[in-house]
Amino acid sequence: MHSLTSVTALGGTEPRIDTFDHIKITENDGVALASVAARIGREAACHKVLKKLLGAVPETGRAVLHDPEAGFCMGPDQWMIGAPKDTHELLADQLKDLFGDNASITEQSGAWVCFDLRGPAMEDMSERLCNIPIRSMISGDVRRTVIHQLGCFTIRRADADHLRILGPRASAETLHHAILTAALSTA
Amino acid sequence: MIIEHPLLGPRDSSEFTYMGDAKLIDRPDPEAETAARDFYEYGYLRDNPAGWHDELWFHEQGDRSWLVVTRNTLTHEISKVELARDVARARGRSK
């Protein structure tokens, strides 16, 4: 076991939580991430592994909210896989073993900050934050979008009032500020 | 503008970065005797039509696909959107 301790994207030792009557904003520090890009001609093989891993191949614009590994489609023949960090700190290595030379795997855990928005104002807030058709999105819908000039993934989770936002980790503070501002605006 | 992404559906054009004429896919043969002239024309000369135009857009804030968008430069109407990779393959760009 190594001797370095990690910090959250917002720089804390514990994830940041902001609670309002109408929304709860949680910095989610518990997700390990890695991307999978199919190599040319190996798409079918990748699908097979994905199906085994997640139960289904995430379609374009969709997530498979599987446990413990979940995944969503990032682009043509490219997927992001997420899993609890506690158990999957070495997710990229685990995926490399699974996919072999069928895919290129890239560790992404450090690249993203994850915020969970839960509460009755989630849809109103989404409308102030980004250009996604939130009210017509259903559970498992994923959109890459822009929040305050930052490229983010938005995932509508299983619960109707729950949106997950993955944003660039280096701009976690800016993103958090934008989310808080939207929360105050829609209070 | 809205670009109907062949995989992702309608997307605001502000998610994209524009590069221009899709003829940029047709990179000339650097070994050809006329390579100097070919690359000059490839690099610098454009039809620049007032009307339908095949052009390259990069989905920078999306799935990072390059698209070939057929768009009317007079009306901004879009009639066709394809993955540039498919277009490049169809035009016979090999390894």
Added chain:
Amino acid sequence: MRYSGLQVIKQALTGHKGWKPAWRDPEPKPNYDIIIIGGGGHGLATAYYLAKEFGQKRIAVLEKGWIGGGNVGRNTTIIRSNYLLDGNEPFYEFSLKLWEGLEQDFNYNAMISQRGILNLIHSDAQRDAFIRRGNAMLLNGADAEMLTTEQIKARYPYLNTEDARFPIKGGLAQHRGGTVRHDAVAWGYARGADKLGVDIIQNCEVTGFRQENGRCVGVETSRGYIGAGKIGCAVAGSSSRLMSKVDMRLPMESHVLQAFVSEGLKPVMPGVVTFGAGHFYCSQSDKGGLVFGGDLDGYNSYAQRGNLPVVEDVCEGGMAIFPAFGRARLLRMWGGIMDMSMDGSPIIDRTPIDGLYFNGGWCYGGFKATPASGFCFAHLLARDEPHPTATAYRFNRFETGHMIDEKGMGNQPNLH
């Protein structure tokens, strides 16, 4: 009739009955010595200088709509000569000098106002680049001054220097830069040219070129065929469209650039300010409107209108440095079509076809270039050799690798 204060008084006292049309509305003649296609600023200026400076006679300007309807009537009215490269700076400085005497020259008040232009600096690298540029300007005989933040603040006390994402670290000023009443430039040149005998023919669209033995001898128009000894094209924005009629492909794309004006406000902006870390520049007109703009929409377009993302981008830039403008209202927005060339610099050159000459590729720098462009194009048409300040503006520079790329963006027109 000469315009003057006395004339205005005289006419006022006699019921304004004596004012004549600013230019005639002649029928096209069967042929001319020189035809200029395009009744915009550059075309009218070319005709004016051909007649006035180069002793040419029998000149016509053909305009498909109404004169001054292109970019001379839809720009943000700024003049300056703060260029970096050898191919550009002498030309733009020549232009600025022509501006300085223009009103007396063509007897029309175009409200040329040398209020100064200021490019804000936000980083050390930008300062280095602006020092190089300012030095290039001075070495070319133009004026330039490096201002400190304090000096800038004295002139624009409401500039955001306290809470700025990109703090202001000084600025490069050109005090001889400024603004001009843009429409009046077209009208002044038109009136001046008309007085020298130039036929300005509106509503006359060129539909084709007639060639004989490899030489261009005239144009087909919506008002019939018109013969010409020489033909000059000055239709920036539509250059590719026009030149495609002689099967020429040009090193340029057409792009839309939006511009904006606010409601009339009591004066707040003494000069022109350009934001170096966002897409925004602004001045205030004599009527009180804040005139501002920013970046291209970025895609090829011949539609004279833009879209919201750029409107927002420009206003964001404005608010970043002038947070006091938040409560001013944007009154009108419009778009002009730019010939965006492959290196951001223009072309004034002969074409491969004898008798056919080209002036275009002005990107969004065309307005300030109007006098020199007209002068240099007239020089080329009259003498068949480029004016000394415009020798670099050749078609073949891309093939030979002699680009004049101020911004260093390469063959990507929407980045210039």
Added chain:
Amino acid sequence: MTQKNRLSGGQIDPNETFSFKFDGKSYQGHKGDTLASALLANGVRLMGRSFKYHRPRGVLTAGSEEPNALVELRTGARQEPNTRATTAELFDGLVAKSQNRLGSLRFDAMAINDRFSNFLTAGFYYKTFMWPKAFWEKVYEPIIRKAAGLGSLSLEDDPDVYDKGFLHCDLLIIGSGPAGLSAALTAGRSGAQVILADEDFRMGGRLNSETHEIGGTSGAQWAAATMAELSALPNVRIMTRTTVIGAFDHGIYGAVERVSDHLATPEAGKPRQILWRIYTKHTVLAAGATERPIAFENNDRPGIMLASAMRTYANRFAVTADQRVAIFTNNDDGHRTAADLHAKGVKIAAVVDVRADAPSSMDYEVLHGEVVNTKGRLGLSFAEVKLADGSTRTLEAGALGVSGGWNPNVHMTCHQRGRPTWNSDLAAFVPGADLPMGMVVAGAANGDLSTHGALLGGAQAAKSLLGIKGRLPKLPETEDAPVNVTPFWYVEGASRAWIDQQNDVTVKDVKLSHQEGFRSVEHLKRYTTLGMATDQGKTSNMGGLAIMAELAGKTIPEVGTTIFRPPYTPTAIGVLAGRHTGQDFHPKRLTPSHKWAEERGAVFVEVGNWLRAQWFPIAGETHWRESVDREVLATRKSVGVCDVTTLGKVDVQGPDAAQFLNMVYCNGFAKLAVGKTRYGLMLREDGIAMDDGTAARLAEDHFVVTTTTANALPVYRHMEFVRQCLAPDMDVQLISTTEAWAQYAVAGPNARKLLEKIVDVDISNDAFPFMACANITICGGLRARLFRISFSGELAYEIAVPTAYGDALMRKIMEVGEEFNITPYGTEALGVMRIEKGHAAGNELNGTTTAANLGMGHMVSSLKDSIGKVLSQRDGLNADGDLRQVGIKPVDPADPVPAGAHLMNADGPVDATHDQGYATSACYSPNLGHSIAIGFLKNGSERMGERMRLVSPLTGVETEVEIVSAHFIDPDGERLRA
């Protein structure tokens, strides 16, 4: 009773009384009033001054088309110039003042301009102020500018915030009059996602202004009931106080919601306004119509207003402009005003109708004739009427309602390519065929001016757009009067008859414009400024066109129409910027060591949105140079650490990864061994240097490519272009991983010793030589990447760990580095060290330099194809005497060598034609004890040792310099390999 012109009824709340101030005087009004209606209720007709002649002006309209009644609303930093009193919703404590006056509103000294109006005709300024030449800028223009403008900005920072947002719907309905409500009902009941937007604070449009009944109840009540039904539908979003400002491409509309403008101040955290971008499949434009005035002599006095506005004031706001009112009309609509006002007890002096067959009335006198002049200094007192029989009458009235017919509000139909077409029955332009995608126009905006026509048009529009099956339900009974209008634009012989009231354009000016040849619509507009005022010509353009048509002997459609451009009404710049102001203008990117650097008091600098530590001052240092010199010297002496996370990183994987890099870099990568790193230079296809960096081969099929911080995005985009468009079958995958790894440079003679205390592997010079790279573990098992590369020229490594561990790693390095006196260094010291080594960076890779300019011409491999290779061979990029990168040092060590200065020969003139080159980057080298620079010099590689002058006339510097190699320190690179 203070509100002497308050009538009964209306939709204001008489039980809620607000106090407000106008020009310092207190008044009272009610909830539901606008500032204009409240002022009229208090007998205030004079509300402003015109632009040029400073004529006294009152309200012309009751809506957003108002040209005259503009005020400065609120005070202090919230002062808002040019606010239309006709749309400013009254709130308790509202403060407004009149504008564009010198002195008081009643005694405006600038009104002298009106006396000289004969000299100040259209375009007079183009003909004078030219002599003497210097006087324009020194005398004339300052006077003109001083007089220019209308209201004033406070010049304090706008204290309010603005939001932006995005909405998606099936149907957007613009306007909530009868057509809009009917469309909303039809669409809402079908279950479609509907947005109903109206600029007003009360939905219902003209239903609130008229007395027509719908289905047996008043129009206003029907509107309220309809709104109640719509509010209950979850699929209908009702947006009051929301102006749709523009129709943009592909069904995108901009709309501004005024969230807080009806409040004294916005609630905490709430925006003043929101800019919504609405994405809709279909649109019903139900924007109504605007009544147009008739031009007659002195038609601009306070009290003269549109007849329809009078009805709005009476029926909606329970207000009349005066107790004695006259009407001037060319159509039946004017008579409605007379009837409605009469019913409210207002005395009708007479209705003057230009038509011989005008309807008569039992209640008031109807005169066949024309209003030919008016009197009254600060407001109307008398109207002079010339009757058809040639006799004249003088009507005593404090208000005159004018009705010249209606213009459909076609603006939004023109925001793209549409041009309106002429409808001679209405004598007005109606929407043309070429509408924005998915738009249908309904109701008065489409020329259907009756209430029934509006209800029907709205319902049909919604039905057809949404493909609703079945028959429409029966519409309620309502007014369906035909339009009966006789085109009548101006009174014969009128001269000082205002067309554009705000900009003071009169009939005479239009005539002069024609006389001087400014005859196309655009010339007319630009020469006279007609329609260029803040009301965007909504009430003036048609009048000008009609007169021009008459003068030119053409029909109005032959003269054409000016183009309507967004925004529909003037829009606060603040709301278009939204939250992107101040520190939030652009997002910030923080490096993994940011918190640690902050704790150490680092000074930060912005680079491509990143905030990087520029230097780390320590106690006693008062000038940044002290800190930087110390950091450089300490690094070169022992060891330093610098956060280099910001460099772009691209993960390049796949069997063809090496082949791919061979294509994008001008130098070769195919044979790079696993575990090795190589410097690479990327060219653009035009042969100019694009970016440089390193590529480390971590595995046969895995490279990590670095880019410069500034170019991370464009380089990644370019690589994807090559991959997808030029080499679509190369089996290579790219992922940008810039933020995934925290990366630190550890540099200096003790770098290895330090790192050996952290890494779990052998990094001796043999095991891990210069340019080695590897996946390793550190601190007992944390995955990491180690690269032996150097930007500083010292023995150096870059070490990377997953970002979350970046903070801990930096603290660890500092901890174990203590024994080596480790010094953190910032971008300044980094810059000094790279200049000392002659490494090119952004200032050198400026988009115009070639590999040869940079002294790397030899790197462009002739053995393989690569991007930029062919065009890099053009003559112009390989000319004799071309620029070469050189080092520059002062002959006198005390002299500066500033970046941006130009190189001139030792003798000869100093001017552009003798320019030899320029200094790109400069610094003080603490190791050499003098300033140094690198730069580009013509034929530079052949001029080593030459004495030259480095001149910067801009900053007043001229230094004698010597041209030297750019490798000021350790030219043989021994330290790197140590």
